[in-house]
Amino acid sequence: MTRIGSVTPTHWYNLAADFPEPLPPALHPGTGQPLKPEDLEPLFPAALIAQEVSTERFIEIPEAVREVYAKWRPSPLIRADRLERALGTAARIFYKYEGVSPAGSHKPNTAIAQAWYNAQEGTRRLTTETGAGQWGASLALACSLFDMTCEVWQVRASYEAKPYRRYQMEVYGSTCHSSPSELTEAGRAILASDPQTTGSLGMAISEAVEVAATTEGVHYALGSVLNHVMLHQTVIGQEAVAQLQAAGVEAPDIVFGCAGGGSNLAGLTFPIIGRNLTEGTASRVVACEPTACPTITQGEYRYDYGDVAGLTPMLKMHTLGADFVPPAIHAGGLRYHGMSPMVSHAVELGLMEAVAVTQEDAFAAGITFARAEGIIPAPESTHAVAAALAHARDAADGEVILIGLSGNGVLDLPAYEAYL
Numbered sequence: 001m002t003r004i005g006s007v008t009p010t011h012w013y014n015l016a017a018d019f020p021e022p023l024p025p026a027l028h029p030g031t032g033q034p035l036k037p038e039d040l041e042p043l044f045p046a047a048l049i050a051q052e053v054s055t056e057r058f059i060e061i062p063e064a065v066r067e068v069y070a071k072w073r074p075s076p077l078i079r080a081d082r083l084e085r086a087l088g089t090a091a092r093i094f095y096k097y098e099g100v101s102p103a104g105s106h107k108p109n110t111a112i113a114q115a116w117y118n119a120q121e122g123t124r125r126l127t128t129e130t131g132a133g134q135w136g137a138s139l140a141l142a143c144s145l146f147d148m149t150c151e152v153w154q155v156r157a158s159y160e161a162k163p164y165r166r167y168q169m170e171v172y173g174s175t176c177h178s179s180p181s182e183l184t185e186a187g188r189a190i191l192a193s194d195p196q197t198t199g200s201l202g203m204a205i206s207e208a209v210e211v212a213a214t215t216e217g218v219h220y221a222l223g224s225v226l227n228h229v230m231l232h233q234t235v236i237g238q239e240a241v242a243q244l245q246a247a248g249v250e251a252p253d254i255v256f257g258c259a260g261g262g263s264n265l266a267g268l269t270f271p272i273i274g275r276n277l278t279e280g281t282a283s284r285v286v287a288c289e290p291t292a293c294p295t296i297t298q299g300e301y302r303y304d305y306g307d308v309a310g311l312t313p314m315l316k317m318h319t320l321g322a323d324f325v326p327p328a329i330h331a332g333g334l335r336y337h338g339m340s341p342m343v344s345h346a347v348e349l350g351l352m353e354a355v356a357v358t359q360e361d362a363f364a365a366g367i368t369f370a371r372a373e374g375i376i377p378a379p380e381s382t383h384a385v386a387a388a389l390a391h392a393r394d395a396a397d398g399e400v401i402l403i404g405l406s407g408n409g410v411l412d413l414p415a416y417e418a419y420l
């Protein structure tokens with residue numbers, strides 16, 4: 001049987017199997033009753049619906065998905081020795097770098113799996129939303145590998161500020177619209193009440209779900225939040241555990257990951273939390289979010305919709321309210337009103353902590369990191385870097401800090417320019 005800590009995992013790890021208390025179920029948006037698998041059939045393939053409610057500890061990664069992963073996985077775990085010297089810290093800092101994927105972030109880990117399961121069921125077209133464009137580009141990449149296309153609604157603030165991601169999606173053969181758009185009922189209603197809106201992930205999700213739910217043969221894919229997305233990302237943490245062990249570290253003392261909808265954080269840390277629960281390790285895990293969209297640190301833990309129009313199931317999660325429109329910060333992937341129910345549950349059970357980081361501190365940390373390590377982190381990832389640097393200042397001698405570096409920022413350089 002697989003175990004946590006393989007450098008080429010054959011299975012995804014499901015923390016739902018080890019939660020001390022069961023995860024609250026998703027509710028039907030119309031009836032308020034627990035969701036039935038058939039409620040999700042208009043949107044998702046059967047295999048993903050099964051994963052969404054599974055409590056099996058390990059779920060096998062299909063061979064075809066592993067073959068694609070092998071093009072860039074295992075992603076590197078890098079000792080940040082130059083950063084340690086620049087900070088003068090007594091800690092040992094490592095980072096797990098997901099920016100080596102063809103799309104530049106962790107998002108292909110689930111995009112490849114989702115596209116493959118859809119292709120297996122004969123679906124040829126997907127819809128989705130995207131914030132900064134990292135997810136849209138990743139799903140477009142995945143669709144191109146399995147002879148599919150996708151239609152992406154990108155949050156207006158990012159669509160206008162970051163055209164390169166749209167070009168990337170188009171290179172992969174997909175299309176990208178600014179959201180809110182005139183193409184959907186949800187988009188038209190939002191534009192009628194606020195023509196100048198900067199857009200939000202909640203709005204873009206409404207548009208993509210509406211098209212998938214009302215068009216025969218079209219499915220929807222979500223880049224974060226849902227349980228099956230958290231599951232697919234656990235290749236990150238399983239590799240990291242094995243790579244740390246190879247470097248002589250049994251378990252990290254503290255782990256920092258940025259949190260938008262929770263997927264890179266869950267991917268890196270759920271296998272580590274699983275070890276805390278079953279193997280007696282004691283790693284601290286910290287979710288790092290922007291002060292501009294402080295979902296965990298300021299939001300309520302309650303049932304809420306995943307989108308503005310109320311088309312999605314209701315999820316028990318930390319939320320700022322489905323109609324919350326965050327300021328147009330540069331870390332577009334962190335502008336989401338809600339949080340993964342699994343991450344929220346982990347916080348409520350005391351398995352994870354959370355901090356909020358200002359945009360200024362995040363970019364300052366990104367620049368310090370880039371000058372020491374060479375890699376320019378994605379604006380989202382800089383939130384984890386900032387929290388880790390703040391911790392490293394007073395760290396104990398030899399303490400092991402692990403940072404989730406979820407993506408690179410080479411297509412986000414205009415955002416950095418303001419901070420230089």
Ligand SMILES: Cc1ncc(COP(=O)(O)O)c(C=O)c1O
Nearest residue numbers: 134224260261262263264333407
């Ligand atoms: C590089 C990067 N990191 C983090 C995120 C936040 O998403 P999640 O919390 O699901 O990892 C995004 C989202 O677009 C992203 O592109």
